[in-house]
Amino acid sequence: MAREIVFDTETTGIDPRAGHRLIEIGCVELEDLLPTGRSLHRYMDPERIIEADATRIHGITNEMVAGKPKFADLAEEFLNFVGDSRIIAHNASFDRGFINMELERVGRVPLPETQWLDTLEIARNVFPGMANSLDALCRRYNISLAERDKHGALLDARLLADVYLELMGGKERGLDLAMASDFGEDGLAYKAKPYGPRPKPLPSQIHPEEAQAHKAFIAKYLKDKALWPADTNYQ
Structure with a gap:
């Protein structure tokens, strides 16, 4: 089975090169495009102040993360959960920049760019010239945003998992994949089992x-x- 991890982050600001840090990570495990029910969700102490503009987006305050584990305490757990599986993210360069900065900070090897798949790039190819934010794609695919008052890493990862399935061909394709006998290296190509x-x-x-x-x-x-x-x- 093709295992993938849908990944999202929330941060203190927009630029890791300016010293901004992670404050939340959310991971959702997929097998053959469908959620397995396994996930990883952690808040962390960024060891710096969260910018007011960032709090307006995700609603996470300095008080909420005070006393939470630091990334160094969570790095091993995160790497074990992800393993060598492909990582799915929306605007992946943003999330990759932050997680790799944090990994380098604690002396761990960054996750290679080849391990990542950017759903924003896929959406731009599928819907050229259209709005392709996560919200816009959810509305386009009739995926409920009822629980989404503000951004949140785990909730956004779950929404992105639904969007990713639709971008890859929809629920019918996911059901076909469950019957697949042969998968290509990309985890998407398949050959259906013959009927007996x-x-x-x-x-x-x-x-x-x-x-x-x-x-x-x-x-x-x-x-x-x-x-x-x-x-x-x-x-």
């Missing part, structure tokens, strides 16, 4: 007179060109 023989034949719904009329028609007009020959067993 029916263990118990269904009873015939054809009346004997209809069957006899069909056989007579074939014998007179179609002969050996018929899809079903005249001696077909209709049971």
